[in-house]
Structure formats: structure tokens, C-alpha cells
Amino acid sequence: MNIQKYMAFIKTVEYGSFTKAAQFLDYTQSGISHMINDLEAEWGVALLERDRSGVRITSDGLKLLPYAKRVCEANNQLLAMIDELHGLKSGLIRIGTFSSVATHWLPNMIRTFQTEYPNIEFELLLGDYTEIENWVIEGRVDFGFLRLPAKSDLETIFLEQDRLLAIIPENHPLADCDHFPIKGLLQAPFMLLEKGAKNEISEIFEKHNITPDIRFTTWDDYSIMAMVEKGLGISILPELILQRVPYKILAKELEVPAYRKIGIVMKDAKTVSLAVNRFLDYIQYRNKI
Structure with missing residues (x-):
């Protein structure tokens, strides 16, 4: 066979x-x-x-x-x-992820996990929300980090709520404000971060019935930051990606706070390998401490 x-x-x-x-x-x-x-x-x-x-x-x-x-x-x-039976002496963990998790979560997670399981290999596929969800469904990855909720036939594990913040250049007229007004999103060209069909930023626009002047759309967070720094417009980005950024920009909480829910998505937790199961246990334990 x-x-x-x-x-x-x-x-x-x-x-x-x-x-x-x-x-x-x-x-x-x-x-x-x-x-x-x-x-x-x-x-x-x-x-x-x-x-x-x-x-x-x-x-x-x-x-x-x-x-x-x-x-x-x-x-x-x-x-x-x-x-x-081999006691996790070897194995491969395939993960679908988006840029902020790949940059700020996974390096430390993998480094710590490999101190105990040094022969476990990792394969990371970087994509947007739609691509990651499809990779999970197709079996291309063992699990994926995703914005929740996911499709109802997938199993999910909630990890963290990530704030969405207004991103403005340092010389913006509202640079000194404590909370960025929703109407302020209409006062400059807008740089839209797209992560696939599930777009939490567009949901903010719909919730407040506003239509910003969108001049640029990309799934790359750092392109957004670079353009905002140069005064080409403003944006909204998740707080997770804004750690240790090299750009001269300001992050402001919105006057009506907004969030995205980050979680893990897989087809069936019962059929994943021991290596994947052990890594998932580690992620959930890390998230509780």
C-alpha cells in the first residue's frame, strides 16, 4: 500500500x-x-x-x-x-502564522521548547488569515495562529486579546491626545492593513459608520509603519506588532477601544502528533503564566 x-x-x-x-x-x-x-x-x-x-x-x-x-x-x-514510542526524539511541527506572532511570540516559544526537545524541527508558513485557515483545512500545516472566530468545523483555542491602536506620525495634530477620536480617522489618508477576508479594521469602520480615505492597502505591517512615519497617512495596527518598532510613529488607543482575538486553529486535536500536542500544551501553559 x-x-x-x-x-x-x-x-x-x-x-x-x-x-x-x-x-x-x-x-x-x-x-x-x-x-x-x-x-x-x-x-x-x-x-x-x-x-x-x-x-x-x-x-x-x-x-x-x-x-x-x-x-x-x-x-x-x-x-x-x-x-x-521514540519519546519525542524527533518530529516536525508545521505552523501557519501571521507576521506579528511570527516576530514576537514564536521565536521565544520555539527556543524554550527546544531546550527540552532539541531534535524537534519546525516549519513556519507566513500568510494572511484566509491563507492560514485554508492551510489548516487542507492539512498543509498542523495548526495555525488565527484571528478568531474561525470556521465552525475547526477546533480553536483562545490565547489572547490584542488591542488595535491608531498609528500616527510624531508631528500629527493629535499627537498629544490620550485617546484617538474615531472621527480623526477621516482627517488624513488611511493606510489599510489587510490580513485576508477577515478584516478587523474594516469592522471598526462599519461599526462607527465611517469611510476613511484609503490610499494604500497591504498585508505587511512594516510597510504601513514606514509610510505613516513619512507622513503619508495614518493607520490602525494590532498592539502585538508594535513591540520594538524602529519607526518614529505614535500608537494611540482609540476612544472606543477595539480588539482582535488571537487563537490557535486545527482540524482535529485528537489526530495531531505527539510533538504538536506537546507544543500546544506548552503554548497554553505559557499563556496562563
Whole structure:
């Protein structure tokens, strides 16, 4: 039995494309096609219909797909048990994360964790909220840091509430204010931080029924800070990313405080490897002290 053949079948059905399945699994398109042909020959059934518009699962393939998925899930559980028998002497933890967590949380978390488990390796994928959520669903990462709430079929662990602060240049007329007025967001060009479909900053605008003059949109926090420093506009950024910033900018709490909830998202806590489970325990313990 070759688990990769099962994965080739599953991912081709999910993506409706040999090419996309090949990109996800890091194979050639012909390699994916060959593995599925092998499965069809072994099982004596047609799994996919192929034409110029792409590929579609057959009725026989639809009946067999859940069983192929269960085999892959069982294989993941087997590997997790092997890790446990080896006492966490090795392992890989794949994490989806956004920039502020990657910069200010994960380095210390990983350093401390590796003092006890030095042979555990980490793979970090940096993306926006939508990308991270999709990576979790697709199994590309073991878990992801995400703004909550997430999709209802995902398991979540709440970690922290992160303030959203107005970011202004040092010479801004409201530089001395204690709390930045909501209407002040309308008095200068606005630099919008986008982290995917879930945009907590746009929710602030909707809540207060305002429409700032958005001149620039990016998912990179530091680009926002650099432009604000140069007087090109103002913005709102999470407090977490504003630690140890090299830019000459001011951070002000909004007159109506706003927050984002940061948490961990995964498909199923019961099926993660021992290494992942141990790291999740460490994160939650760290967050309580």
C-alpha cells in the first residue's frame, strides 16, 4: 500500500486538477496522474473522469473516497504513535502564522521548547488569515495562529486579546491626545492593513459608520509603519506588532477601544502528533503564566 497514491487521489478530487494536486504534494503532474492510474488498475474501477475542462470523480470513486481518507488519517495516527514510542526524539511541527506572532511570540516559544526537545524541527508558513485557515483545512500545516472566530468545523483555542491602536506620525495634530477620536480617522489618508477576508479594521469602520480615505492597502505591517512615519497617512495596527518598532510613529488607543482575538486553529486535536500536542500544551501553559 502506498499512502502517496491515496493522497494523490484525495487531493486531485479536492482541487479538481492534476496540476494543483501536484503543486500541493510536490510532485509532477504526470506523477500524480500515474499514481491514480495505478490505483485504478489495482482496484479495477475508474476513479476519475478526465476531459478538457478538468477531472471529476466517478460514482465509484465517490464511494471509495471516504475510505481512502480514513486510511490516510490512520497513517497519521500511526506516525504520531511512533513519535510517542521514540519519546519525542524527533518530529516536525508545521505552523501557519501571521507576521506579528511570527516576530514576537514564536521565536521565544520555539527556543524554550527546544531546550527540552532539541531534535524537534519546525516549519513556519507566513500568510494572511484566509491563507492560514485554508492551510489548516487542507492539512498543509498542523495548526495555525488565527484571528478568531474561525470556521465552525475547526477546533480553536483562545490565547489572547490584542488591542488595535491608531498609528500616527510624531508631528500629527493629535499627537498629544490620550485617546484617538474615531472621527480623526477621516482627517488624513488611511493606510489599510489587510490580513485576508477577515478584516478587523474594516469592522471598526462599519461599526462607527465611517469611510476613511484609503490610499494604500497591504498585508505587511512594516510597510504601513514606514509610510505613516513619512507622513503619508495614518493607520490602525494590532498592539502585538508594535513591540520594538524602529519607526518614529505614535500608537494611540482609540476612544472606543477595539480588539482582535488571537487563537490557535486545527482540524482535529485528537489526530495531531505527539510533538504538536506537546507544543500546544506548552503554548497554553505559557499563556496562563
